[in-house]
Structure formats: structure tokens, C-alpha cells
């Protein structure tokens with residue numbers, strides 16, 4: 001049953017229904033609701049783990065398991081999960097595992113170039129609304145088709161990065177030697193095709209690795225390879241339906257979409273595996289300038305992040321190409337049920353004192369970090385009161401009555417702002433202007449209406465705040 005059609009009552013009927021509270025919930029129905037929201041695993045219900053309840057457990061797992069299987073690549077803290085998704089559209093529940101981005105290395109690269117690329121991948125980091133956005137994997141391609149060179153490149157990549165790896169070669173002999181360099185690191189093997197599937201399946205089973213099934217632009221062929229691999233005993237499979245830019249883009253996106261819909265909405269188990277996109281293919285196109293390839297690769301990658309790719313192999317390591325992708329990925333994989341928020345409270349910026357301005361904002365992470373960045377970059381010494389708006393922006397919080405004169409007055413009182421400064425002047429965001437009068441009445445603070453956009457705060461303060469006389 002698709003996740004969007006599953007109700008707590010469907011799940012409740014299969015629980016032990018003793019209301020024993022051993023799961024930490026007040027009763028079985030509360031646990032069922034959390035199960036349907038995928039907030040807790042079945043294993044948190046101890047009575048369900050009793051062997052006598054195995055038939056119930058199996059039925060529940062059948063209802064709750066993700067239609068897109070979760071496939072782990074790598075080991076230890078750095079391992080990544082591909083897939084494990086329940087819905088086609090994010091708003092039907094949420095997406096769980098962000099698209100993994102792998103950057104390629106070739107076994108014919110000079111040592112310095114390989115080291116520089118590994119360093120660039122490891123050091124790529126962008127702080128965005130309190131999160132660190134990073135790249136996830138390395139994909140080592142055997143362009144030499146020389147088993148020894150491939151083994152050396154794989155070993156080097158692992159030793160220098162300790163990141164999860166994708167090993168890329170269609171030649172089983174080359175692949176075997178690459179796997180021998182990282183026998184216990186669980187890399188993703190790329191790829192089994194209709195020609196080499198048996199040898200690749202044997203390697204996947206021998207080394208306990210996930211395996212990509214590849215059949216570019218032939219979905220029936222892809223399904224047939226998956227069926228064969230499953231029957232042969234391979235469990236962890238990733239699908240490569242083919243990726244092309246330019247004229248091939250519509251078919252690429254149609255195939256990714258068709259596979260995801262077939263697996264989730266039509267219950268086709270043979271297609272219920274993570275999807276691998278390879279925007280790197282655009283580098284095979286003739287271009288006057290490599291920047292054109294980078295541009296095309298970034299566009300293709302963005303389209304695939306939106307259209308269900310669980311992993312991508314890319315070549316460009318330019319910040320301008322990768323930065324929009326990691327931000328896009330972050331936005332799409334944010335849980336729409338829980339607005340991204342920060343802790344309410346009072347923050348200090350610069351070296352504020354008891355005469356410094358007191359500003360106010362909401363606890364929506366994007367709003368908070370935008371205001372914080374503007375205050376930091378303008379080197380303003382001030383106090384910032386962060387009101388709990390349940391993660392809504394100022395405008396939405398005012399409209400939805402999550403930021404009211406009451407909540408503002410309460411925040412000033414609870415956070416003891418009156419003990420932090422001597423004055424009683426509060427600078428409200430411009431979008432909270434309509435509650436300024438009521439704030440004055442309820443809090444006893446003079447409410448000044450600040451700019452609509454926090455980038456205007458420095459100008460506003462220079463025109464309206466005179467520290468020596470406040």
C-alpha cells in the first residue's frame with residue numbers, strides 16, 4: 001500500500017494492542033501514528049519482537065517498508081544511504097535520504113591532479129542555515145582498463161579520502177582488482193550490464209557490495225537485469241537507466257520519473273531501488289570551452305535532483321557549479337512537516353552592552369541566519385531576541401498568529417531582556433509593523449519598526465539609534 005494511503009488504524013490493528021507503554025508512547029494508537037509518520041522503527045515495540053508475534057511483525061513490515069529500498073554504501077561514520085524513499089511527491093510525507101553526490105577520478109590522472117581533486121572534494125563545505133553542506137563520495141573510473149592501475153587508484157582514493165567509493169568499470173577483471181584494494185569498504189560496483197551481469201554479481205556477493213544494474217535507455221532491459229540479479233542472490237541494487245543532456249534530457253527525465261512512479265504508485269518491486277544519474281556524460285559532448293560542459297552538467301544534475309536521482313556522478317569541482325546543487329538538494333530534502341528552526345532566546349552580536357539596540361526576529365532558520373549574517377557582516381553590536389514562531393518566517397508568523405504582541409511580550413519577559421539592557425526600546429522587523437502598538441501596550445517597551453529586509457538594518461540603526469543618548 002502506498003505510504004500516502006496508509007492510516008494509523010491500518011497499523012494499529014496489527015500491533016499487540018496491550019497499551020503497555022514499553023515503546024515510550026502512551027498507547028498503541030500513538031505508536032501506530034508515529035510508525036505511519038516513519039518517526040520510529042517497529043523494533044521499538046518490545047512485545048512485537050516476541051517470536052510469537054512474528055506473523056504480525058512481518059505483516060507490519062510489509063506495510064511499512066519503503067517501496068524504494070535503502071542501499072548503504074561505505075562503512076563506518078562516512079557511509080551513505082541511497083533510496084529508502086516512500087513517496088513520489090515530497091509533500092505526501094517527506095524524502096528521507098538526500099541525493100548523494102560523487103565526484104569522479106580517473107585511474108589515468110597524474111598523482112598531483114588526483115590529490116588536488118580529492119582535497120577539493122574533502123574540503124568542499126558551505127554553511128547554510130546552520131547546516132554544513134558537503135560532497136559525499138568519490139567515483140573512480142577505470143579509463144586505462146588496466147587492472148593494476150585501477151587497483152592503485154582505488155587504494156589511493158580510499159587512503160586519501162576515507163570517503164565511500166563507486167568503482168567504475170564494465171570489465172570484471174579490472175573490477176575484481178579494484179575491489180581487492182578495498183575489500184571491506186563496501187564500495188558501490190558500477191556496473192552490471194546484460195553482457196557482464198554474472199561476473200559482476202559474483203563479485204558483489206563475494207565482497208558484500210551493492211551493485212549498479214545498468215541498461216541505458218532501455219527500461220525493459222533494466223528490469224530484466226534486476227530480476228536476474230535478484231534471482232542470482234544480489235540484494236542491494238542501484239538502477240542506472242541512462243543519463244544524457246541536450247536532446248537526451250527529456251527521455252532521461254521521463255525514465256527517472258517513470259521508474260519512481262512504477263515502484264511507488266504501481267508497486268513494481270523489481271523497480272523499487274535507488275536511481276543513479278550520471279551528469280558526467282555531458283563531458284562527452286563537444287564544447288568550445290569546458291565551462292559550457294560544467295554549465296550543462298550542473299543543469300542536468302539539478303534536473304535529476306528534482307527528478308528522483310538518489311546518487312549522481314559528476315566531474316566538475318567548480319564551486320559555482322556545485323554550490324547551487326547542494327543548496328537545491330538541501331531545500332528538497334528538508335522535511336516539509338517540520339519547518340527548519342533555531343532555538344528561541346537572546347543572541348549577542350559583536351560586543352553589545354546595556355545601551356546596545358535590541359532587535360527581534362522569528363526562529364525560522366532561514367530568517368534567523370539571514371538576519372545574523374547581515375548583523376555579522378555589518379559588525380553591529382546588538383542583542384537579537386529570537387521568538388518561537390514554530391519555525392515560521394516573520395510574515396507567515398504574523399498572518400498565522402504565531403508572532404503576536406503576546407508572544408513578543410512573553411519572550412521579552414521569559415528571556416529577561418529587561419535585565420540585559422537599561423533602555424526599553426525594541427526594534428521589530430518591518431513585517432511585524434502591524435503589532436507594534438499592541439506590543440507597546442503589553443510589554444511596556446517602545447516598539448520601533450525596523451526595515452522590511454534585514455539588509456537595511458545598518459542604515460536603519462545609523463539613522464534611528466544614537467547609542468550615547470539612548
Ligand code: SF4
Pocket residue numbers: 015016017018019020021022023024025026027028031032044045046047048
Ligand atoms: S510497546 Fe507495543 S504493545 Fe506496548 S504500547 Fe507500545 S505499541 Fe503498544
